[in-house]
Amino acid sequence: MADAEEDYSSLPLTERATHKIWKVRKQAYEDITKDFEKSGSESDVCFKPWLNDPSVWKSIVADANVAAQQEGINALYAFLQFGGPNAGNRSRPYTISSLAEKGIVSTKAATKSRSIDVLLLYIELDTPSPIVDELVPFLSHKMPKVVAATTNVLYTIYKEFGAKTVNPKPVLQFLPKLFAHGDKNVRAEAVNLTVELYKWLKDGMKPMFFNDLKPVQQKELDEAFEKVKNETAKQMRLLRSQQVAAAESSAGHGDDSEAEPEGETDAFDLFEPVDVSSKIPKDFWEQINSTKWKDRKESLDVLYGILNVPRIKEEDFNELVRLLAKSMKDANITVVIVAANCVECLAKGLRRGFAKYRSAVFLPIAERLKEKKQTVTDALSAALDGVFDSTSLTDILEDTMELLKNKNPQVKLESLRFLIRSLRNTRIAPAKNEVKVISDNVTKLLADTLEATRTAAAEAMGTLMKIMGERAMNPFLDGLDDIRKSKIKEFFETAQVKAKDKPPAPSVAMSMATTAKQGVKKKVAAKNPSSQIQPSRAGAPNTNRPSVEETSSPSKRVSSVTKPLAPKQQPSRLSKKTPLPPAIASPTRAAAQIEENVPHNPPVASKFGLGSRGGLTARTLQAPHSHSKPVEGLKSIDLQSSNIERAELERLRLEKETWLTETVGYRVEKEKLLQELSEIRLQNVQLIEEHTRDVLSIKAKETQLLRLRSDIQTAEESVEKKQREIDRLKRELARFSRASSPSASDFADTIATEPYGGYPRERTTSASGISSTGEHSQRMSALSRPRNRSSLAGSYTIDDSQIGYPSREGIRSPISESGASKDKSQQHKIDGDVRIGDPTDPNENWKRAAQVTSQLKMRIEQMKARQHMRGVS
Known part of the structure; x- marks a missing residue:
């Protein structure tokens, strides 16, 4: 066994790395790491075998043994770390898939961590796009643990290198699938990845995937986004190319150079351009010009749905923009709102491509700001912001300044607010002349009668001061009172801007003073010839020239650089003998002295014959030629220049006194105008109060009049109702009398139809009023009194005094006396006839009829009394 082990160690590393025994492979991986x-x-030489056959790394990374796999991934990491970009480019096609399937899903934490380090190192050595492109397909892997691990690797990549370095577009397209995955670990990793991308892309990434998520997931993401909304994303790890660029940049600028802060990544380039013109329906052009506002609004709603995309393909939209500008003048505000939304979408979708349409829509949108409804104002303001994003502050400045002079206070206020938003969002600081134009127009609005306009003007000045700096804005704040200055300073402290004015370049005088102290004049002349001063032969008189330049005003130093004339340096040399305060060192005086001294320079230079020095002096921009003048002419020149300076000083003093006097007069006039304005405001308030009281009084009188008219109408209806009841009762009485007794019926007909004094009895009754009705009632009651036959048989006469008739002179009636007497005689005759032949039962009927008649009379009297009282009131 020992012999076999010795044989294994004697094998080449390439053979041992692919040996069937895992221990041999593991030892080979360790040896490879040490060699690297x-x-x-x-x-x-140690890199050559692995560069010549990089396919070996695929089996090394995917080793079946866990321990050997760990050492193999360590060997790959060392290979990349010490082998450089060439090692990464050669081995990358064989290792990424194995690392995704075997490495990042390993059960050993060390193996998993080292696999992620290898992937990050691949990105650092070259570019991230190939690595991300090979990892994205594993987001659709059938194994959930592979999908979750790949999502975690992508999260780490974007966290280390940032979305500016790594293109987030391929990953954003897969986010809806990750959130719809069945595994909770995959969804959790998707949330982490999305939040990390949001730190870089902010809300610009939402249109790509947010609408495809469930409402619960959208709510969860919104809560997570809110927590990191104010965090600033920063790249933690640099590519090798970025490291080289950073090293060169730091070496060129020194240690004092500061890295610019990372900004928000623009997500506009992540979206594909959409061809919107082909989606516009054919009937849109007819409906947009319809006379019905609903048709116009519906057509604009359809257009808004088409234009509401992140990026629009650039085409010719002149006709469409012209129609949208025309819609801004529509009488219906809902049409205006939708049209403004369409302009906003078109401007955001085209970005810089919309700049050529700005002149067609800017003023129509701004002029419609006169609408006081907040929904209209918000839509128009968003459209103006979209137009500004497609252009620049310089493009919209002239039109905006004209809007600030508009007579409508609402237009002025909203234009000021638009200017404030533009100053906040611009990334290029305005030029000096633009600052002056803005300050001159905005400071006038600080005295506006509307409080909101004054506040907006102060905010605009504070925002501009934040961009340009306090020192640059001080000349525009000199004429303002302390209250307005403090208000501007408050907005200056709280303003947030994206542009900063670059600090001014070091002045020429300071550079000259530095070079004079160091004594390195030749090097300075080679770097900046305009700042070099040629010393004179005497040497002593020129040693103080830089100090004199330092005491000059800043305007003089700037003019000396912008106007490179040689004689312009002469006043500074001559001012050494006749010292004057820095206030007189103006460009006007310098120009006057140049005109007088120019004819003397050429002959003086030829007298001294400076040779090569004269040539050097001619090449410098500020070299004084006065050193070559004759000594005997210096005194006359000094005297002449001194007289000119004194005369100009006197003139400037007179101008200053005149300006001070005018300023005092203006202030007094301003106070008077303000006092008159306050009195006019007080009178206006009083007039408004009086007008309000008069209006309320008139409304009260109108209310009373309406009530009286209503009462009169009610009374007339009541009278008509009573009259109808009277007629009904008369008909009842006549019917009842005819049914009970013929004689009584005839008597009633006689009373109703018999003429009375030349008029019918009905008209007589209505004309005589209450008194005539009373007579008839008393007469009828007298007739209805019970009598026996003996009394009826005798001579019976009804006297007026017995019945109770009033005197006929007290009643205004057209009835004549003759008619009345005739009526009496006829009545006596009829009464006698009736009384003689009536039975007992008709008397009861007559009594009953008399009661009804008396009740009717009382009602009539009450009704007429009420009418009389209403007429009096």
């Missing part, structure tokens, strides 16, 4: 670790470079 002792190697000096990737081209050593």
